Amino acid sequence: MHEAGIAASVLEIAETEARKLGATTIRVVKLRLGDFSGVVADALEFAFEALKAGTLADQARLEIERIPLTAWCSTCQATRQPQEELMLWCPACNTPLEVMTGQELDVEYIEIDEPERGREPWSASA
Amino acid sequence: MERISVETKVLKKNDEFAAENRAVFEARRLVVFNVWSAPGAGKTTMLERTLKELDGRYRIGVIEGDIQTEIDADRIRSAGAPAYQINTSRCHLEANMIQEALTKFPIDALDVLIIENIGNMVCPASYDLGEHARVMLYSSTEGAEKPRKYPKMFYRSDCVLLNKVDLVPYTNVSVEELSANVLAVSPKAAVFPISCRTGEGFSAWIGWLTAAVERQREAFHVSGGARTNPGN
Numbered sequence: 001m002h003e004a005g006i007a008a009s010v011l012e013i014a015e016t017e018a019r020k021l022g023a024t025t026i027r028v029v030k031l032r033l034g035d036f037s038g039v040v041a042d043a044l045e046f047a048f049e050a051l052k053a054g055t056l057a058d059q060a061r062l063e064i065e066r067i068p069l070t071a072w073c074s075t076c077q078a079t080r081q082p083q084e085e086l087m088l089w090c091p092a093c094n095t096p097l098e099v100m101t102g103q104e105l106d107v108e109y110i111e112i113d114e115p116e117r118g119r120e121p122w123s124a125s126a
Numbered sequence: 127m128e129r130i131s132v133e134t135k136v137l138k139k140n141d142e143f144a145a146e147n148r149a150v151f152e153a154r155r156l157v158v159f160n161v162w163s164a165p166g167a168g169k170t171t172m173l174e175r176t177l178k179e180l181d182g183r184y185r186i187g188v189i190e191g192d193i194q195t196e197i198d199a200d201r202i203r204s205a206g207a208p209a210y211q212i213n214t215s216r217c218h219l220e221a222n223m224i225q226e227a228l229t230k231f232p233i234d235a236l237d238v239l240i241i242e243n244i245g246n247m248v249c250p251a252s253y254d255l256g257e258h259a260r261v262m263l264y265s266s267t268e269g270a271e272k273p274r275k276y277p278k279m280f281y282r283s284d285c286v287l288l289n290k291v292d293l294v295p296y297t298n299v300s301v302e303e304l305s306a307n308v309l310a311v312s313p314k315a316a317v318f319p320i321s322c323r324t325g326e327g328f329s330a331w332i333g334w335l336t337a338a339v340e341r342q343r344e345a346f347h348v349s350g351g352a353r354t355n356p357g358n
Contacts, residue, residue, distance in 0.1 A: 114127070
């Protein structure tokens, strides 16, 4: 159950990027999450919702794109997609497979309200 | 609304700390192992016996991770090796915790550092600590399905010790089944059945461990990480 720590890191990364741009409201945080990342999407969403209060992302929606596990057979020179019953051996030639995708845990992008550029507290409001 | 590309690994900070740890280890030619298992699989008992079997061949230090108590560090000290206990409310060790431990635990006089992670079958797989190899303990009393339920931990392990094989007659599993299930998800792992009580299998495990230490030392040598001044 390290999803709380992961959610805290996601929020920190999103806030850091938003602050760089002077944004005060994050609307979307987009995450790429591999099926072989060891992170449970439901638990991560729950933790994100619990921890976002009081951050720039307190209005934000967490979008999670699941990345399936794919593996490479160096003998067949082919990509294999191990199914539910995980076997990291090539079904055709029994060579050990190398995991290619499925270990992702990345913040891909954020969506923010555009900061009001050039507008200072003393600017005329018209 | 404006979309801003971020493209950042969520565990980037941990990976950066791990890279710094690895540089510290390389500068000292210190070979580091990260030891994983479920709670109660016998990590500390395995380390006690391993220290005894190595009989001073390397200067070994141990960093212990637990939620509470110094019990495991005390056991390691009693077995004749220096030990540092990390207590954390996290369910796994992170690279910055190791970095902090290294400021308090003298590693300059060590050849090998063993990090005994917190008993957990999920999270440790995601957190690089800067180690050179990962060793997993999987005990016969845990049942045959563990590798299928927690594949990532097994996949990321360089060596899997099937512990408590002396208890196999009292379970409904066989060593062959345990071994096959490990290899299904971790085709390249070295798998050794052992018993910390009887000592069965320890010569093979010690053989793997010493070969791993020597291989890593050779890698240090090639990469120019040889220590010229032990004081630095």
